[in-house]
Amino acid sequence: xxxxxxxxxxxxxxxxxxxxxxxxxxxxxxxxxxxxxxxxxxxxxxxxxxxxxxxxxxxxxxxxxxxxxxxxxxxxxxxxxxxxxxxxxxxxxxxxxxxxxxxxxxxxxxxxxx
Amino acid sequence: xxxxxxxxxxxxxxxxxxxxxxxxxxxxxxxxxxxxxxxxxxxxxxxxxxxxxxxxxxxxxxxxxxxxxxxxxxxxxxxxxxxxxxxxxxxxxxxxxxxxxxxxxxxxx
Numbered sequence: 530x531x532x533x534x535x536x537x538x539x540x541x542x543x544x545x546x547x548x549x550x551x552x553x554x555x556x557x558x559x560x561x562x563x564x565x566x567x568x569x570x571x572x573x574x575x576x577x578x579x580x581x582x583x584x585x586x587x588x589x590x591x592x593x594x595x596x597x598x599x600x601x602x603x604x605x606x607x608x609x610x611x612x613x614x615x616x617x618x619x620x621x622x623x624x625x626x627x628x629x630x631x632x633x634x635x636x637x638x639x640x641x642x643x
Numbered sequence: 644x645x646x647x648x649x650x651x652x653x654x655x656x657x658x659x660x661x662x663x664x665x666x667x668x669x670x671x672x673x674x675x676x677x678x679x680x681x682x683x684x685x686x687x688x689x690x691x692x693x694x695x696x697x698x699x700x701x702x703x704x705x706x707x708x709x710x711x712x713x714x715x716x717x718x719x720x721x722x723x724x725x726x727x728x729x730x731x732x733x734x735x736x737x738x739x740x741x742x743x744x745x746x747x748x749x750x751x752x
Binding site: 533562569570571572574577619621623626627629630631632633634635636637639 | 651674675677684685686687688689692731735736738739740742743744745
């Protein structure tokens with residue numbers, strides 16, 4: 530049981546480049562989330578999805594886009610990368626909306642924009 | 644006022660010490676309270692989960708919720724160097740989980 534899988538693990542982007550962070554879960558969870566984590570700042574929610582075809586903004590959505598065409602996959606797209614997007618990105622999934630059974634996190638993607 | 648407040652530390656203790664990690668929250672409607680452990684360069688993993696008030700014990704770990712004071716705590720007995728990590732509290736209910744910023748703990752051998 531793989532849980533939540535994120536790729537790539539590390540990436541260096543140049544300013545203005547674009548990339549897609551991949552996230553796949555095999556637990557048949559309807560709810561999926563993208564967070565970024567900066568030192569001392571905790572987890573900030575970028576986007577989330579309550580099911581295939583349904584996505585919504587979190588607290589810090591600017592500069593990012595998402596799509597959810599299947600239950601399993603929830604990719605995060607960075608357009609026109611900026612140094613402010615240097616961070617560690619975590620994807621998570623859950624069985625219930627309110628996190629009643631907790632969230633399962635991936636191992637993260639460490640992104641540097643130079 | 645942030646929904647979940649957590650002292651960021653860092654906290655450094657000797658091996659074998661009892662560790663107390665704490666969070667406060669502002670909305671009394673919350674039902675679920677959790678603690679996540681995050682090792683360096685890893686994703687957070689669910690450590691303890693409690694529903695409503697009271698204590699929950701799992702080995703050396705005890706999670707405590709005091710709804711009257713809106714206070715949640717994690718106690719680690721006989722702390723080990725392998726407990727060195729960042730600990731994040733979280734609250735849940737009808738909406739998405741809200742996380743504290745995390746407390747970095749170092750247990751020195």
